[in-house]
């Protein structure tokens with residue numbers, strides 16, 4: 341579709357912001373453009389493949405239900421946002437931003453999470469190597485010391501949230517950060533490795549013993565994925 345058909349920069353921005361996969365044609369204020377929707381990604385392993393660290397039932401509910409709800413809601417609210425942008429309705433756009441952050445963040449976070457997990461048979465739990473191993477050793481002394489600090493950060497999350505190993509995009513330094521709810525790792529930091537500390541990620545299997553979940557998750561961490569994310 342030619343850019344000249346787009347009536348204003350908001351509509352062009354909406355087109356640029358659209359991601360791949362399925363597409364939908366929408367007409368707004370006389371303009372016509374193609375909007376694409378976020379979709380639930382397939383997992384690279386079976387739901388039960390992370391057992392005993394994470395049960396197959398948790399993985400199935402977490403992926404098919406929880407993650408899918410974020411995808412559906414993100415698509416709904418981003419469609420509303422595009423309509424508000426086309427009408428230059430700033431108040432509605434501002435009102436929608438927290439919902440885009442929550443559901444879009446939920447989609448991004450879970451997509452990164454599934455990718456940074458792997459069954460033991462596919463390398464899950466195998467320690468990092470190369471630049472990432474060096475960065476962890478330089479910053480934390482050892483992988484075990486890093487895991488301990490990461491798990492302390494996870495345990496310190498009040499309510500729902502995530503802990504991430506991040507890289508500062510300006511300095512290149514790595515660090516551990518926690519984020520509330522579904523706040524995504526964007527802006528100054530690049531996500532390297534994330535662990536979901538929401539109750540839906542462990543409660544069915546570990547109940548109140550979340551420290552056991554935080555300990556077990558390292559058995560299925562895909563450090564190869566984390567290495568690729570480090571720049």
Ligand SMILES: [Fe+2]
Pocket residue numbers: 402406450536538540541
């Ligand atoms: Fe989750």
